[in-house]
Amino acid sequence: MADAAGHLLDHHEAGSTWVGKSIPRVEDASLLSGRGRFIDDLGVRPGTLHAAILRSPHAHADIVSIDISAAKQSPGVVAVLTGEDVTSLTTSLVVGVKAPVECWPIAVGRVRYVGEPVAVIVATDRYLAEDAADLIDVQYRPRPVVCDPLAALSPDAPVLHDGFKGNVASDRTFRYGDPEQAFASAAHRISIDIRYPRNSCTPIETYGVVADYDAGEDAYDVLSNFQGPFSIHAVLSRALRVPGNRLRLRTPPDSGGSFGVKQGVFPYIVLIAAAARAADRPVKWIEDRLEHLTASVSATNRATTLSAAVSDDGRILALDWDQVEDCGAHLRAPEPATLYRMHGNLTGAYDIRHLKVRNRVVVTNKTPTGLNRGFGGPQVYFALERLVQRIAVELNLDPLDVIRRNLVAAGAFPYRTASGALLDSGDYQEAIRRGVVEGGLAALKARRDAARAQGRLYGIGYTAVVEPSVSNMGYITTVLTPAERRKAGPKNGAQATATISIDPVGSVSVHVSSVPQGQGHRTVLSQVVADVFGLTPSDIRVNTELDTTKDAWSIASGNYASRFAPAVAGTAKLAAERIAQRLACIAASQLNTEVDDIAFVAGHVGSKRNPDNKVSFSRLAGLSHWSPGALPDGVGQTIRETVFWTPPELTAPDDADHINSSLCHGFIFDFCGVEIDRVTLQTRIDRYVTMHDCGTILHPAMVDGQIRGGFAQALGAALYEEFAYAPDGSFLTGTFADYLLPTTMEVPDPLILHMQTPSPFTPLGAKGVGEGNCMSTPVCIANAVADALATKDIDLPLVPAKLADIVRGAEPAPPAGRAADTKRTGDRSLRGEGQATVAASAERVWAMLLDPATLQAVIPGCHHVEKLSDTHFRAEVTLGIGPVKGRYRAEVRLSDLDPPHAVTLGGSAEGGLGFGGGEGRITLAPTASGGTSIHYVYEAAIGGKVASIGGRLLDGAARVIIGQFFASLARQAGGAAPNRSRGSFVAKLRRLFGGGR
Amino acid sequence: MSRLQAGRRHPVRFSLNGKPCTGEAEPRLLLTDFLRHQIGMTGTHVGCEHGVCGACTVSIDGSPARACLTLAAQVDGCEVRTVESLAPSAGRLGILQAAFKRNHALQCGFCTAGILMSLDCLLRDHPRPDEATIRDFLSGHLCRCTGYAPIIRAALEAAAEMAGDVSRETTHA
Ligand code: FES
Numbered sequence A: 001m002a003d004a005a006g007h008l009l010d011h012h013e014a015g016s017t018w019v020g021k022s023i024p025r026v027e028d029a030s031l032l033s034g035r036g037r038f039i040d041d042l043g044v045r046p047g048t049l050h051a052a053i054l055r056s057p058h059a060h061a062d063i064v065s066i067d068i069s070a071a072k073q074s075p076g077v078v079a080v081l082t083g084e085d086v087t088s089l090t091t092s093l094v095v096g097v098k099a100p101v102e103c104w105p106i107a108v109g110r111v112r113y114v115g116e117p118v119a120v121i122v123a124t125d126r127y128l129a130e131d132a133a134d135l136i137d138v139q140y141r142p143r144p145v146v147c148d149p150l151a152a153l154s155p156d157a158p159v160l161h162d163g164f165k166g167n168v169a170s171d172r173t174f175r176y177g178d179p180e181q182a183f184a185s186a187a188h189r190i191s192i193d194i195r196y197p198r199n200s201c202t203p204i205e206t207y208g209v210v211a212d213y214d215a216g217e218d219a220y221d222v223l224s225n226f227q228g229p230f231s232i233h234a235v236l237s238r239a240l241r242v243p244g245n246r247l248r249l250r251t252p253p254d255s256g257g258s259f260g261v262k263q264g265v266f267p268y269i270v271l272i273a274a275a276a277r278a279a280d281r282p283v284k285w286i287e288d289r290l291e292h293l294t295a296s297v298s299a300t301n302r303a304t305t306l307s308a309a310v311s312d313d314g315r316i317l318a319l320d321w322d323q324v325e326d327c328g329a330h331l332r333a334p335e336p337a338t339l340y341r342m343h344g345n346l347t348g349a350y351d352i353r354h355l356k357v358r359n360r361v362v363v364t365n366k367t368p369t370g371l372n373r374g375f376g377g378p379q380v381y382f383a384l385e386r387l388v389q390r391i392a393v394e395l396n397l398d399p400l401d402v403i404r405r406n407l408v409a410a411g412a413f414p415y416r417t418a419s420g421a422l423l424d425s426g427d428y429q430e431a432i433r434r435g436v437v438e439g440g441l442a443a444l445k446a447r448r449d450a451a452r453a454q455g456r457l458y459g460i461g462y463t464a465v466v467e468p469s470v471s472n473m474g475y476i477t478t479v480l481t482p483a484e485r486r487k488a489g490p491k492n493g494a495q496a497t498a499t500i501s502i503d504p505v506g507s508v509s510v511h512v513s514s515v516p517q518g519q520g521h522r523t524v525l526s527q528v529v530a531d532v533f534g535l536t537p538s539d540i541r542v543n544t545e546l547d548t549t550k551d552a553w554s555i556a557s558g559n560y561a562s563r564f565a566p567a568v569a570g571t572a573k574l575a576a577e578r579i580a581q582r583l584a585c586i587a588a589s590q591l592n593t594e595v596d597d598i599a600f601v602a603g604h605v606g607s608k609r610n611p612d613n614k615v616s617f618s619r620l621a622g623l624s625h626w627s628p629g630a631l632p633d634g635v636g637q638t639i640r641e642t643v644f645w646t647p648p649e650l651t652a653p654d655d656a657d658h659i660n661s662s663l664c665h666g667f668i669f670d671f672c673g674v675e676i677d678r679v680t681l682q683t684r685i686d687r688y689v690t691m692h693d694c695g696t697i698l699h700p701a702m703v704d705g706q707i708r709g710g711f712a713q714a715l716g717a718a719l720y721e722e723f724a725y726a727p728d729g730s731f732l733t734g735t736f737a738d739y740l741l742p743t744t745m746e747v748p749d750p751l752i753l754h755m756q757t758p759s760p761f762t763p764l765g766a767k768g769v770g771e772g773n774c775m776s777t778p779v780c781i782a783n784a785v786a787d788a789l790a791t792k793d794i795d796l797p798l799v800p801a802k803l804a805d806i807v808r809g810a811e812p813a814p815p816a817g818r819a820a821d822t823k824r825t826g827d828r829s830l831r832g833e834g835q836a837t838v839a840a841s842a843e844r845v846w847a848m849l850l851d852p853a854t855l856q857a858v859i860p861g862c863h864h865v866e867k868l869s870d871t872h873f874r875a876e877v878t879l880g881i882g883p884v885k886g887r888y889r890a891e892v893r894l895s896d897l898d899p900p901h902a903v904t905l906g907g908s909a910e911g912g913l914g915f916g917g918g919e920g921r922i923t924l925a926p927t928a929s930g931g932t933s934i935h936y937v938y939e940a941a942i943g944g945k946v947a948s949i950g951g952r953l954l955d956g957a958a959r960v961i962i963g964q965f966f967a968s969l970a971r972q973a974g975g976a977a978p979n980r981s982r983g984s985f986v987a988k989l990r991r992l993f994g995g996g997r
Numbered sequence B: 001m002s003r004l005q006a007g008r009r010h011p012v013r014f015s016l017n018g019k020p021c022t023g024e025a026e027p028r029l030l031l032t033d034f035l036r037h038q039i040g041m042t043g044t045h046v047g048c049e050h051g052v053c054g055a056c057t058v059s060i061d062g063s064p065a066r067a068c069l070t071l072a073a074q075v076d077g078c079e080v081r082t083v084e085s086l087a088p089s090a091g092r093l094g095i096l097q098a099a100f101k102r103n104h105a106l107q108c109g110f111c112t113a114g115i116l117m118s119l120d121c122l123l124r125d126h127p128r129p130d131e132a133t134i135r136d137f138l139s140g141h142l143c144r145c146t147g148y149a150p151i152i153r154a155a156l157e158a159a160a161e162m163a164g165d166v167s168r169e170t171t172h173a
């Protein structure tokens, strides 16, 4: 065998450890052969039903009525649930602040964001469920919308929830040290305003839930690719109105990535569990991509004003944070955690003793937020590290000097930050020194100078970032006042768990509740445990599926806050050591030596002094099964050991609001060179260097994998990705053609450097590493772009249009007589005009256009047209645009009739694809050949699902459908082929008979 | 092709991974759903169902194709290959798969089947692609875990090995 595994296994030297080696992953063989077991790959009980979810096309509206009668009659449909049904079966999800506000997994009486579930349809297969969803008739009464967090603060902003003060869910101020004095006496006050946009790490596998309800036992059994934290289990059982022991929550063996995002599946667990109860059958739901992008979850967007009191030489004496966090339409657990995860780390890698903070949490008409890789770090560091760059610019200092001047001193660890974090270990100065040398900063500067000398736009950016990991389960309570906290009871710690079992033939199994989503936990645990027992990783079997009824777990279980390497892997080591300790006692008595003399080497347990005096591991390990009576007294069993480990450093917030929000703190120093093309304004990463100190490295290739993966996501956040909303709350980026992830063409390979300062607080010395680049990279690139363009205001993502505004100034108005092109972000109106010719007289065309039967025949996808009066039609049509196909009910009114020359059509429509309204005018003119030339102009506005699939698809679909309309009109008129002209169809169609949606 | 009736199941006869296969599909049934839920070949994954992510890529008559944009009825009479065909035998990995494993070119593995199928098609037609060609060819795939660099390395290594530039013994899974 000649692959890396074999190679490594063959060359493993006795006495060396498996930890620290990049052994091949045990996970890979099945994943590479199509034998993974992701949630949608697993069989379900016979009779399992499938759910589809009807979602709101409106960002904010009252639900006037929901008619499900037709859907219930639809083939295969077993149940249809609306908000009312769900409220009768469940209880509201708890909200993380003290306020009389409810949070349901489905709209109840009112929708507050595009994509909010409105009905759940359960049928014998997914196709039939979706068919039925099209038949549900929901009447909405739109309300004013607020999408911007600062606008949401305004007293006249539309209010989302009556239980909050305006739209403010929480408003807390904090003060550490003496910030007023520091600001008053400092030479400079330097400030920056930041708008951090909405984005998400979007795993390639979407959410999935399979739920079953046993009425006899009043118990739920749920399988979901949920990732934790399992504190959510308590939220779920409460919502489902059962004690925790009647909610069995299981995870599948494989999960297709999460990056925090799959925490957000939990409202759907409630929804699908309720559906299973209503249908009295198991129900399965797999989210589709459009649902995922529109309505799964998002990182928070945040508006921050950050000011620093600064001395002449760039020393930062105090910071003043004013953060307005936008959690979307509902404050879902564990929010507002994004805002508080970094609370102990608001001073970053710097020694700043005075700190003032105002934290406000607002709700807006956007998708609710939740966990996302970096969790609060990208938002905080974007402000802090942009500010550091501004300090350098404004004081005419070198940005790297400003960073260096403010770092926590190497001898100061463990270092308590102003707001309470205990930075465990590090040597930031040394990391930067090595990064500068090994990363070739001098050469990069020379490259920049050469590029600039040629007139090119080239810049260098830096960041220094502390990467927190292993969250304190108590940090979220910092949002409460000390008095509220006292009432609620203490919350702290971060219980990790691991179980080691040994079977009768002495083979070792490991179970942890870490719920990996692709990170290779099973491989690393096999290394850790093999080292303890003197075995090889292939001897160890690791299971990471979690079943809350059978496995050891705690509220901290799950895959988040980079807790695997520091907490979970360390706990597995502790559990293995406990068993090893007992095995050593047994071996000592069998081999007639002392326990201290026992070593575990190469599959044997033996005497260190006399290596020939030994017994095989498997024989010794099986004794607890075969002859417990033969074991020395008091040793105890060696069959199974579960260890719970929580670090004592993670205490609850104190009365002065100091909080050690995380256990470990890695350090990252990044710098990069970027070039911006003067013509296309594309940003190209010329070189990216990232230096990491994540403590002890357990598996170098996996650490680098985490860094590269995080880097690629951060690159996307910096340059391409944004969940875009129109002013009316319509969601604009519902496909991967609109929400752009970086591909092989965009992602460069960063230079990754390491140093290792072990954490004194974790069993293996490891710290988290997976999230750091999501914190450091967006702002590092932004700093480089700011340097290249010599500009202050930098908003992510750095799309060429924004850079064009900076480089060239705002775009001039189009010359008179030429309409601006339609559709830029935020403007979803479709305007157009076109012309077609049919071989029939104007009178005949006129009659056809006003005849319901003709319209029904020529409108693509039309089910029927009903004539309510001479000038009022109602139509039903099914349209497919890109991936979204749906049925619309349209109302069309004719006005300004000038038979047979011209008519104005105004209309509105509503359906599964969304809603819209528009107006168009058709004019008919005879042609020389006896036919009729039809000219049309239209303007329409659309919202809902179809808006989220993007302009390109819309235009293309428009052209096709309008073409079909005229082709079939021409056919119907018995005439020649139409001469199709440019112009979009949707409007035509829509206007034509109300396609306006 | 004869006109298929909506709402009725029609026989689909095709070759799947070299063996004859028969199923029944309504005209609207996607090839992804057909392969995964009717035939039981779950190695082909679904990431977007709108043709962008590439997770569902299979080989149809030797060309890479998006199974999510293909109707089951369309593969009647075709030769379809999926990720399940790549290993030379159970317990062993093919050259490309082994290169992925060596280079840590996958994490969650959800995107992997599609990428392997695209590369398999590429390497059949272009035995010695350079990095730019591979990057270009894989630009139709989204991977959210790896940052792509290890995937590119694995592809280059596999290409060199297939072209006989490097030799390796058989690789066990
Ligand atoms: S699932 Fe087919 S391309 Fe994404």
Ligand code: FES
Residues within 6 Å of the ligand: A204, A256, A257, A518, B105, B106, B107, B108, B109, B110, B111, B112, B142, B143, B144, B145, B146
């Ligand atoms: S390995 Fe997870 S998406 Fe590619």
